[in-house]
Amino acid sequence: MSEESKIPPYFYFNTKYCDWFQMLNNEQAGAVIKYICSYVKQAELPTIEDQAAAMLIEFIKTDIDHSFRKYHAQCENGKKGGAPKGNKNAAKKKATEEPPINELFGDIAYRIADVIFWNAQKEDFAISEYLSKSQIASIAACYHILDVDDISDIFDGTMKEFIINKSARQFCNELKQYAAAEFEEGDETFTETFARTKQAADKLLKMSLDEIKHFYSKCDLALEATDISETQIKEHYDFTEEEIKQILSARRQQNNPKTTQNNQI
Incomplete structure (x- = not known):
């Protein structure tokens, strides 16, 4: 068995999942757990029809994939000898090189809710008539990077006014350019962060807009x-x-x- 196919002995169950599981009934929660067990054991994956269960699975799979990559990297480093035990400088260097634990979905989920529902609803804007799901994901990624809930402090007027008066494509392009200009590079470049964030949003937007709205309304009423x-x-x-x-x-x-x-x- 290659290192890449070797199954780690454990993975972490993040506390951020607890609130999401509270939104599922026992049947949905059981389906998620059984799917994840098959996923980590590299067995045949069951079919998941329920959209809420499927969305939570995507969240958990992202974290599992990250932890497994980290595990395999550590195994590979161990074969090369690694750093001597007790070498604090080497341990510190390794910690800075590893990517941070991915907690993106929780943030991007609320950015999408902001973009699709609350701001659009406030503006009486039928967003699905003007924006594709890919464009919504792009906007949500920029909102996440800029840490904003709307663009009133960035552009004159609202998103609705900008898109109707100009175009959705121009809005997405200018917002992305602004986000790139404001971005402070760290472990990742803007291109890497934007691509990773948009990919997470794209996964979430596989659900229909009505299904996402229904799910987030339920979460909002329960938690906020x-x-x-x-x-x-x-x-x-x-x-x-x-x-x-x-x-x-x-x-x-x-x-x-x-x-x-x-x-x-």
Whole structure:
């Protein structure tokens, strides 16, 4: 078995997954776990029809791929001898050369939500009629790099006004040029960071816009918009009874983490 095909003995389950799992029912969560087990064992992958489960799988696979690459690199370095144990300078140099742990999906997911729904909704802008999914991913990547929620501080007017008065292509090009000019290079160049971020956004946008909107509305109500009551959720949102139970359960666990821990013991 080659080093690249060697299966590492473990991988980390990041705490950022917990909130996402709270949004799934038991059947969906079980499907995710079974898929991931097959993925890490390099076995035949089951078919996943459920879109929410498929999206969480993409998140986890990204982190698994990163940790496995790191593992194989360490194995390769070990064959070459590596640095002597206790050599702190060598360990420090190695730490700076390794890419940071990829926690991109959590950020890019909310950038997409900002681009597609909240800002577009605020502007009464039918974004899917003017922008392709690739363009939405490009905009979200630039928002992520610039750490902004809208472009009012960058361009005169709104995204809607810019695109209608000029074009979506010109908006994407100018936004990318601005992001490149503001970018401060570190471990990666702008081209590398933009490509990696846009690729993550592209994966997320494999879901339909309606499915993404529904999923993020559920997450928002569970984790952020806790001031909206159960009655208001039932009146104003298109959720099933099971989804409403998931939202309320996630809220309780967010507000009472110690109680949740005690219940699990």
